[in-house]
Amino acid sequence: MAEAGGLLRGPEVWAYVLDGHERLRISLAELTEGKERESSRLPGWTRAHVLSHIEGICRAQTRQARYALKGELIEVYDGGRPARDAGIEAGAVRSAAELTAAVTATLAEAEAVWGSVGDADWDRPVRYRDGDLLGALYCWWRELEVHTADAKLETCSAAWPRELCLHLFDFLAPRVPAGLTLVESDGPVRHTFGAGGTGGGDDSAGRAPVVRGRLTDLASWLAGREPHHRLDGRLPDLGPWP
Known part of the structure; x- marks a missing residue:
């Protein structure tokens, strides 16, 4: 998936x-x-x-x-x-x-x-x-x-199953700036958040931000938790938990 x-x-x-x-x-x-x-x-x-x-x-x-x-x-x-x-x-x-x-x-x-x-x-x-x-x-x-x-x-969140991480991408979409793309560094997932997000997705250079990392770390960050491994890319501010 x-x-x-x-x-x-x-x-x-x-x-x-x-x-x-x-x-x-x-x-x-x-x-x-x-x-x-x-x-x-x-x-x-x-x-x-x-x-x-x-x-x-x-x-x-x-x-x-x-x-x-x-x-x-x-x-x-x-x-x-x-x-x-x-x-x-x-x-x-x-x-x-x-x-x-x-x-x-x-x-x-x-x-x-x-x-x-x-x-x-x-x-x-x-x-x-x-x-x-x-x-x-x-x-x-x-x-x-x-x-x-x-x-x-x-x-810890490193034990989260893939399906939970993918579900969190969907459930937590309202707190994410529209246009943000999350890319799994060691797998196939590439997910861009659409108009349902919080807006403000472009960075200062006019490019939509891209954040890369392990799937569990991306999901952990989306949930407002500290990732276990470093994420690559500019991390935007997140809105409240939906």
Whole structure:
């Protein structure tokens, strides 16, 4: 695939999510007492904050699925963003053992619920972005992979699967200047962002900017994270997360 684009089928996304669950479980094995208080890759957040957020968003999107399968709609978070933020702070005071147990239990709950989604269920409506079950699962996949890397344990963005990187190119397009081209340095991907971007794509010489690097590093930069390897080219400012 030389360009980003195209939705995966629900079972395909779910297979990638299950792989992400397993990598998170492996990472949690190294969360010894005290490490939860160390800094994460997110400014102002410890590992405990990141893991508390992972637990919360996993539970929230699993709830979207549980209610959708009953033909019902429910808000992503009771109380909206303020309640979500308060829950992260409250959960971040827990010990490494408590966080590990909580996240592990939430992953098991997610697997029980999402594993029961059938082929005919993926277009069931949900409250998340007024979308469908497939969109909610895509959200959990993004949050799982990006924040597992943020926790700065065993797994980092270099472990992101290619399909996730290509999905991030599509999902994060609204924050990218139109005309920017990303080129995979060790693969076939060459992706130019179009009019859906933030604008301002030409550099001072009138040429559309080109950035080259490993696919995982390009996706990491798009997600607002520090790439593991240097990217070649002028990096434009990015807009907010869509």
